[in-house]
Amino acid sequence: xxxxxxxxxxxxxxxxxxxxxxxxxxxxxxxxxxxxxxxxxxxxxxxxxxxxxxxxxxxxxxxxxxxxxxxxxxxxxxxxxxxxxxxxxxxxxxxxxxxxxxxxxxxxxxxxxxxxxxxxxxxxxxxxxxxxxxxxxxxxxxxxxxxxxxxxxxxxxxxxxxxxxxxxxxxxxxxxxxxxxxxxxxxxxxxxxxxxxxxxxxxxxxxxxxxxxxxxxxxxxxxxxxxxxxxxxxxxxxxxxxxxxxxxxxxxxxxxxxxxxxxxxxxxxx
Amino acid sequence: xxxxxxxxxxxxxxxxxxxxxxxxxxxxxxxxxxxxxxxxxxxxxxxxxxxxxxxxxxxxxxxxxxxxxxxxxxxxxxxxxxxxxxxxxxxxxxxxxxxxxxxxxxxxxxxxxxxxxxxxxxxxxxxxxxxxxxxxxxxxxxxxxxxxxxxxxxxxxxxxxxxxxxxxxxxxxxxxxxxxxxxxxxxxxxxxxxxxxxxxxxxxxxxxxxxxxxxxxxxxxxxxxxxxxxxxxxxxxxxxxxxxxxxxxxxxxxxxxxxxxxxxxxxxxx
Numbered sequence: 001x002x003x004x005x006x007x008x009x010x011x012x013x014x015x016x017x018x019x020x021x022x023x024x025x026x027x028x029x030x031x032x033x034x035x036x037x038x039x040x041x042x043x044x045x046x047x048x049x050x051x052x053x054x055x056x057x058x059x060x061x062x063x064x065x066x067x068x069x070x071x072x073x074x075x076x077x078x079x080x081x082x083x084x085x086x087x088x089x090x091x092x093x094x095x096x097x098x099x100x101x102x103x104x105x106x107x108x109x110x111x112x113x114x115x116x117x118x119x120x121x122x123x124x125x126x127x128x129x130x131x132x133x134x135x136x137x138x139x140x141x142x143x144x145x146x147x148x149x150x151x152x153x154x155x156x157x158x159x160x161x162x163x164x165x166x167x168x169x170x171x172x173x174x175x176x177x178x179x180x181x182x183x184x185x186x187x188x189x190x191x192x193x194x195x196x197x198x199x200x201x202x203x204x205x206x207x208x209x210x211x212x213x214x215x216x217x218x219x220x221x222x223x224x225x226x227x228x229x230x231x232x233x234x235x236x237x238x239x240x241x242x243x244x245x246x247x248x249x250x251x252x253x254x255x256x257x258x259x260x261x262x263x264x265x266x267x268x269x270x
Numbered sequence: 271x272x273x274x275x276x277x278x279x280x281x282x283x284x285x286x287x288x289x290x291x292x293x294x295x296x297x298x299x300x301x302x303x304x305x306x307x308x309x310x311x312x313x314x315x316x317x318x319x320x321x322x323x324x325x326x327x328x329x330x331x332x333x334x335x336x337x338x339x340x341x342x343x344x345x346x347x348x349x350x351x352x353x354x355x356x357x358x359x360x361x362x363x364x365x366x367x368x369x370x371x372x373x374x375x376x377x378x379x380x381x382x383x384x385x386x387x388x389x390x391x392x393x394x395x396x397x398x399x400x401x402x403x404x405x406x407x408x409x410x411x412x413x414x415x416x417x418x419x420x421x422x423x424x425x426x427x428x429x430x431x432x433x434x435x436x437x438x439x440x441x442x443x444x445x446x447x448x449x450x451x452x453x454x455x456x457x458x459x460x461x462x463x464x465x466x467x468x469x470x471x472x473x474x475x476x477x478x479x480x481x482x483x484x485x486x487x488x489x490x491x492x493x494x495x496x497x498x499x500x501x502x503x504x505x506x507x508x509x510x511x512x513x514x515x516x517x518x519x520x521x522x523x524x525x526x527x528x529x530x531x532x533x534x535x536x537x538x539x540x
């Protein structure tokens with residue numbers, strides 16, 4: 001998985017309203033969405049047949065740090081309040097299709113896969129707290145370096161639910177040692193979008209042997225004096241899909257998120 | 271519904287460990303649990319056949335203030351980490367049984383109703399933040415008056431999910447006008463157990479015409495200068511069961527809660 005852009009980028013993606021951003025993706029633009037529509041929550045996506053929906057929802061309930069559910073579209077529904085006027089089949093820049101747990105396609109829309117029994121789960125994304133980190137004076141390496149956030153399969157197992165089981169996937173951001181406490185404090189105010197870090201400082205303990213080779217996204221350079229800080233990641237349900245091997249499941253391509261109409265501030269706690 | 275006690279009360283229920291409290295209930299003690307096992311989270315209960323479980327879980331996801339899920343026992347499971355060594359069929363002091371949406375029994379254990387397809391939802395309870403309110407210097411009227419918290423069906427409709435729909439049930443605590451802001455601030459730190467109030471000060475706007483006649487629990491006297499403050503209540507799923515009319519559903523009797531092994535502080539956010 002590498003960062004992909006196909007199509008003409010708008011001049012100021014950070015200033016686009018969510019519905020305008022979704023329209024560009026609907027019309028075929030493919031690009032990672034970091035920095036787009038500032039102030040609005042971006043989201044991970046996991047779409048499964050109704051027969052698997054209870055397992056997915058229960059998996060999310062039991063693993064709220066990687067799988068904070070922001071909204072659920074009923075079976076066959078293609079729009080909802082988080083994407084008013086939108087269409088879940090077209091409004092994400094890039095989708096990943098899994099058949100029997102194997103990634104079989106990356107597509108710009110999923111019209112050809114759509115079925116009336118598909119249930120859509122919209123899952124919180126750490127992009128929401130990245131703006132808060134930046135506002136707190138903490139630089140985000142992958143944004144500064146113009147790449148997708150690095151993500152890793154950890155050796156921590158999620159709590160299983162029915163047929164759903166898999167590893168905790170984590171995202172990593174290098175933070176100056178003097179700002180690690182601030183990063184914890186700031187992100188802990190966003191429990192609906194992964195919240196506080198799950199681990200600070202020792203990738204080996206998470207089973208990560210080489211930070212330069214992420215399982216999803218792009219590697220980032222770690223400046224001297226920076227500590228690798230790990231947050232639970234919304235790609236986790238897709239890792240569980242790969243283990244659980246349902247006949248069909250669809251996710252977003254990592255880093256290519258659904259831009260919702262919800263404001264980031266809506267998910268902040270005191 | 272009034273407060274019920276049958277059996278000999280222990281000398282210091284506030285000091286009992288949760289497992290010791292559950293044992294007393296298992297052995298037949300019936301009593302409201304307010305003030306029991308201080309520091310440990312008490313919980314609402316809703317038990318439904320597996321065929322209804324997705325609707326209940328989705329209803330909870332869509333209505334997180336009244337229905338914050340703390341844990342789910344798989345179909346047929348009778349124990350879990352929130353009640354280590356316990357038995358969900360016996361460890362709550364009093365249960366309410368609904369058949370076709372009608373309350374048909376109040377029983378001290380549900381062994382005779384148990385089926386292998388029953389899924390148990392353990393739902394956060396405002397008792398968790400009551401201790402925090404008291405620590406903040408805010409008196410809790412129903413505790414001081416030795417009765418169950420008053421609960422009301424409001425005219426606010428929950429967001430439906432599948433077959434589950436119903437009114438938001440609210441609990442009411444009178445708070446001195448000078449402490450209302452403190453009550454909001456303190457309870458907003460506990461989003462997993464109903465969080466901040468849903469309404470402050472005007473019961474008529476919630477469709478409540480007589481605070482002296484609650485739908486569940488007991489009335490409390492409202493001292494002069496106190497404002498009625500309303501929080502979302504974990505009896506809400508039971509109100510939805512009454513509307514949705516499944517063949518069988520089981521809840522706790524209001525005020526007679528499951529005492530869990532989780533600490534109240536576990537549910538506090540910064």
